[in-house]
Amino acid sequence: ETGVTQSPTHLIKTRGQQVTLRCSSQSGHNTVSWYQQALGQGPQFIFQYYREEENGRGNFPPRFSGLQFPNYSSELNVNALELDDSALYLCASSFGRVDTEAFFGQGTRLTVV
Amino acid sequence: GEDVEQSLFLSVREGDSSVINCTYTDSSSTYLYWYKQEPGAGLQLLTYIFSNMDMKQDQRLTVLLNKKDKHLSLRIADTQTGDSAIYFCAGYNNDMRFGAGTRLTVKP
Numbered sequence: 001e002t003g004v005t006q007s008p009t010h011l012i013k014t015r016g017q018q019v020t021l022r023c024s025s026q027s028g029h030n031t032v033s034w035y036q037q038a039l040g041q042g043p044q045f046i047f048q049y050y051r052e053e054e055n056g057r058g059n060f061p062p063r064f065s066g067l068q069f070p071n072y073s074s075e076l077n078v079n080a081l082e083l084d085d086s087a088l089y090l091c092a093s094s095f096g097r098v099d100t101e102a103f104f105g106q107g108t109r110l111t112v113v
Numbered sequence: 114g115e116d117v118e119q120s121l122f123l124s125v126r127e128g129d130s131s132v133i134n135c136t137y138t139d140s141s142s143t144y145l146y147w148y149k150q151e152p153g154a155g156l157q158l159l160t161y162i163f164s165n166m167d168m169k170q171d172q173r174l175t176v177l178l179n180k181k182d183k184h185l186s187l188r189i190a191d192t193q194t195g196d197s198a199i200y201f202c203a204g205y206n207n208d209m210r211f212g213a214g215t216r217l218t219v220k221p
Contacts, residue, residue: 006155035209041214044211101158
């Protein structure tokens with residue numbers, strides 16, 4: 001049990017819709033990173049938030065956006081969903097910008113039909 | 114090519130040692146990690162090593178880093194059936210880059 005919780009655990013959306021995924025970070029952690037894990041692949045870095053500001057972004061289009069709140073919880077928003085967005089979305093929390101010890105949540109399984 | 118490469122499968126017998134290998138391309142990686150993922154679950158941090166170290170031991174786990182060859186390995190001593198999972202190697206340099214994972218199967 002890492003103390004990082006994600007909601008919802010599963011979600012089915014239709015192509016073209018928008019989705020919001022949520023992550024509650026471990027107590028004391030001020031950094032949240034989001035990853036996309038396609039079936040059979042390793043996680044791919046989407047972006048990181050440190051103290052409510054974006055602190056690095058991977059190779060994902062602008063329709064992937066995020067927020068971090070004053071309590072350091074975070075949201076991942078994806079607009080105009082595509083079939084290839086179907087994946088497990090993981091968030092990881094850590095203390096500080098360097099993910100020396102990043103702890104992952106259980107993930108949200110998103111299926112786009 | 115991929116930033117981080119791993120062999121996809123490894124099968125061992127219970128009680129044997131397992132060695133999972135990883136090669137990475139980014140020599141600027143400051144930290145290198147091993148994560149474990151069980152079916153339907155998120156990633157569990159097993160251990161990490163700073164890039165200026167060449168070995169780290171933590172109970173049944175031994176990490177070896179050959180920085181010259183950009184090769185990282187994870188040895189699990191006395192492998193148990195509960196160790197069956199997918200193991201990911203990752204390097205950190207501004208962001209975390211993961212391999213595709215090695216599926217370890219432990220046979221009784």
